[in-house]
Amino acid sequence: MSQTSISIRIDENLKKAMEQTCKELGMNMTTAFTIFAKKMSREHRIPFEVSVDxxxxxxxxxxxxxxxxxxxxxxxxxxxxxxxxxxxxx
Incomplete structure (x- = not known):
């Protein structure tokens, strides 16, 4: 399976917090986003609740x-x- 790159922009502090969480889970951000993309593609929905403040x-x-x-x-x-x-x- 060929690979491709994507580029996203997020707040620097959010990125650092996510990197830390991923590290604690034994993965990197690429793996986390890949898990998200696979689950979203498989279920045809955002795989968590999204709500307004x-x-x-x-x-x-x-x-x-x-x-x-x-x-x-x-x-x-x-x-x-x-x-x-x-x-x-x-």
Whole structure:
């Protein structure tokens, strides 16, 4: 089977972290990507769950919008750090 090269761009810190994980698993990044490519080709899907950051869920964004609305209407309570610490110690 003939070989070919691919080139990808990823964050430098992510690359270092992946290299370390691969080393701990006894493989290199080429082997890891080959495993991924074979599994994806065989199953015709990404072989792990892909999801969005839950921070951006509809319910969370609705809560953020409501908080912004309350702030804009002046419906806020202001406390100093000392007041908050006193409340926590009660």
């Amino acid at each position: 839950p921070f951006y869920s509809a319910s969370n964004l609705k809560s953020i919008d409501e908080s912004i609305k309350q702030i804009n209407q002046g419906k806020v309570v202001v406390k100093t750090m000392e007041e908050l610490e006193d409340m926590a110690n009660e």
